[in-house]
Structures are given as structure tokens and as C-alpha cells.
Amino acid sequence: MAFALTNRREIAGPLAALYLLRGSCTYMSASCTSLPLYDVLHELIQNGTHSCNLVELQEAESNVTIRAASFLDDYIFRPSSLDRMNLYEFAMACFRRKQSKSAATPDLFLPGHPLFNTHCIGHHQTEAVPVITGVRMPSSRTAGPDSRMYGSHRH
Structure with a gap:
């Protein structure tokens, strides 16, 4: 058919x-994960305005709270045990997940993270391949100002 x-x-x-x-x-043969580089750069440059994921927190049947958290929030408020990881390595190894009582000693976000009380950092069993999203490298065939800037640093 x-x-x-x-x-x-x-x-x-x-x-x-x-x-x-x-x-x-x-x-x-490898799993992939998203690395929203454009959103991270935009959040760092624009100082305060950033794109984020809305996460629904349901404490009781009628009590629903929605909080905003970005990938950069996860990286900035990571525990000190993960301080040596750069952004790319963090995307390879870690992800945000809900806290559960059955999990053994989770890596908790630092206070200040929007989901500090409800979520923690999970670790991929095998490292994932970060797929950089939101930023497109300029083509060497186009003669735009961005491509000339990138072209001068290729050596």
C-alpha cells in the first residue's frame, strides 16, 4: 500500500x-540532542529577553503553575560538580528532568533556577551528539558581509 x-x-x-x-x-548509532546556540547568544547579548520553554508544574489537581526556563538557565544554574563542562559538553552529557524520589542523588540546580524545586539534571547514558540550532554558518559562495567576516578567520 x-x-x-x-x-x-x-x-x-x-x-x-x-x-x-x-x-x-x-x-x-548515536542519539542527538538540541543545542539552541542562537537562543543562548540572543539571551546573552540582549540582557534579559530570552526565549524559553514553558514548563507546567502540577502540584495538585487544581493547582497548575507555568514557569519559563531556558537551556542557558540550565547551564548557568548547574551544580558546582559540573563547573568544568563547557556549553557543548553540557549539551552532550546532560538534560533537564523532573526530580523523583527513586533517583539516586540527583544533580540539583542551584537556587535561582526557575525550576529549582521540581527539576534536576539528568545524565545521558551515552553522550549525545549536539545539533546546533538557530544559527546558520554563512556560505562561502555568497558575498555578504557576514561571509567575508567568517572568511577572514579561516586560516
């Missing part, structure tokens, strides 16, 4: 089937 929905190329049918079954059309 999937082959009938696609063009008559050999690969189109299997790709459509994977899409319909919500599978990936590629094989990766």
Missing part, C-alpha cells in the same frame, strides 16, 4: 512506510 501512495522509485515505498510507522529513514 505504501508503494502505491508514492512514486514508482524503489526507495520511495520503504521510506513512506517508515514515515507512516513513525520510524526514521536513517540509521544513527
